[in-house]
Amino acid sequence: MPILKITGILLAMLLLVLSSSAVADQQVIRITGIPDENPTELQRKYKPLVAYLEKKLGKKIKYVPVINYNSAVAALAAKKVDFAWLGGFTHVQARIITGAQPVVMRKIDRQFKSVIIAHHSAGIKTPADLKGKTFAFGSKSSTSGHLMPRHFLSTRFNINPDKSFKTKPVYSGAHDATAMIVQSGRVQAGALNQEVWKRLVKTNKVDTSKVAVIWTTPAYVDYVWTARKGLDPALVSKFRSAFLTLDPLRPAHKAVLSLQGAKGFVTGHAKDFNAIEKVGYKTGLLRK
């Protein structure tokens, strides 16, 4: 009976496949990062880093791209990656949900800032003028593109992003996307991270005659390399020291550092992110 034959063959093949499917190879270290910029940028940033880490750690490193912020956290939760470059909020999510630990961060991440930008035709001079206008955040899980701007707007200017704007805020999904969406005039104002904004201005990717910064937030702690729970502590400290030994004076290292937008790296501590966690609970983005 052909149907039985077919079923038999299928079952055999399935057993074959199941027995040989990919189990996490301990010799490969998988890293990822939140997609806070477009994929081409991300590939550009991570390629030299992967090469450097492979040399330093003596193991194969694989960069796994993810499609949005919370996929990075989900990847840690499902043990699909070992190290992830997360923002402050996503790191707090990761540590609450999966018990992940911070490893190392850039010096500028200790004093991170967001900027509020506005289209020149919107007539917005200060954040107080944002009431009744349209607004764009970055990803829903972004610290510098959503959580902290939301927090500062509500505490300092009494603006509730879900009620005070003309329509519900748009979530562009990434910092450069926010800049583009405000520049096009589709949305009148937006929030994004200062580092990406400065880079966009420097490389002329954004037209400063159309869009300008109207406010800069106070400093807070942001990005950090996060290690998943259950990793070998020796590996984690090797990973950490690989970054700490990056020296801006050595030309080989300078390339890696400048692509990461850093002058140097420092150790990350769990207590640095307690403030972000508090803000997360306060704004309602985190819940017990």
Add this chain to the structure above:
Amino acid sequence: MRSINRRRTLKRDLAWIFLVVSVVLSAAYLGLDLSTLFNNQGLDNARNLTSDLLKPQLDSQYLGTILWLSIESILIGVLGTVIGVAAGILLAVGAARLPDIHEAPGKSSAIIQSVEFLIRQLFHFVLALFRTIPDMVWAVLLVLIIGLGPGAAVIAIAVVTCGITGKLFAELAETTDPELLASSRTLGMKNYALWWHCVLPQVKRQWMAYSLFRLECNIRNSTILGIVGAGGLGSEILLSIKYFNYAKLSTALMAVLLIIILLELASAWLRQRPVKYASSLAITIAVLAIFILDIPWRDLFSGNIQGNNFSWSVKEGLVLKALSLSFETILMAWCATMVAALLALLISPMVARTLNSGNYLNDTYQHTGIHYRLKRLIRGSLRMFFQLVRAMPEITFALIFVIWVGAGPLAGILAIGLHTFGVLGRLYSDVYEEVEPESAAMLQSAGLKQYSVWLFAVMPQIFPRLMAFTLYRFEVNIRTTAVVGFVGAGGIGDEIHTAFSYFLLGDLLVLLSVLFLVVVIVDAVGRRIRINILNRSYVQAIHPLNNQQGSKNELLTTTTLTRRETCQS
């Protein structure tokens, strides 16, 4: 007699008034601002969009990526369907009730019968769960469990297919000739033997036919599941829209169209061959897919996701919010479907061959002349427009309309409305072409123009069917509207997306349960109304595979309805 007519006319007029008023009120409630379509910003966006869409990016590297993603989408669709149909058959066996013989000796006790009844209801519930939760939601859930990649799409498609085909297969199995079953039972056959020897040979062909139809739908859906990271073309579509790279979007959309066209050609070819050609082809491609696609099968069972501390708490007032959002979703679907139906009603006579340039009388008008050619041109181009619009998944329209008019319910309504316009336009025109020609011929010979023929000879024959189809489409659209919220187009989808983003699994559970209940209730109410409408004109109730004289043996050859109806049962 006159009072009955007056009552019927009153009912009909009230129904029309209700329709218009409900659409206007819904639009007001949802706060739709149609001016965003035509104001400066909107037109600017539209202009940028169209000018870039006409210049697709065709460099070899990008074409290579698109080609691989298209192949991946097709493989995902096939594998998902094969697994889903297999699972659907298993669940159908559990859910179907083969009738027992009348006054059987040694009938099973009441307790066993009620236990069996409960088990069947359980199977039905599981099938309903699988098919009411939209496939995109399954895909996001699976991405959470097994990570990004084609695996999530395959399983999401398999689950939804299992739900849809399981229900259909059970219903088809229950229509097996009861005489055959009765005589087999008297011979001593038990349930397993009955299934294998009596039911299966009879329903095999219909099951296969529907599975192939489902395959088409699933390959179409798989192209867009990538929007949530589940592999295939969807991720390219989303990325290109996010970064306003419409040239890339254009290439990706053309790839989707090409896949759909190839599918239609392939299925037309396969329909004329014996069924086993199609089934062996499908199974071969499925096996290939297992090898080619990178799916972490182990992770489904490894329980990696355990040991994580997700938030199971539920936000205060979420149930009420979910209900109001579901209400919003229903209104959106209602607006979109009804406006699309009205437009389709008025435009589809131009697409029906008999009403456009055809003729109910023989040997009168010549089929020549500019007038005739112009009519054929109109018909051909409208038909192509309908085909195009039907083929594109609604979510791609939603993404584009979000760019044009901004985020919010209007984008969702426009997207669903446009797609529904294509579906209903084609459906209505097919129905127009199938009416009994005698009354139309009589009116035409009296000298009436084609539009009068349409109004007085065609419409009275088939209006209840059109109404029933439209209502059915409305029910289907509710599910789709829930999904377009994922990309910012309003409704409950947006809330579901937020719950996913913040890993609020408690919220998610509540939202999905409310959505499930709402869809089930609307489906049940809609079915009642449809049966009511149709019974008044003594036509059989709607079923995806029935035609108006629906006999089971004609199901395989009556492909007209399956060609008209698009996916989602």
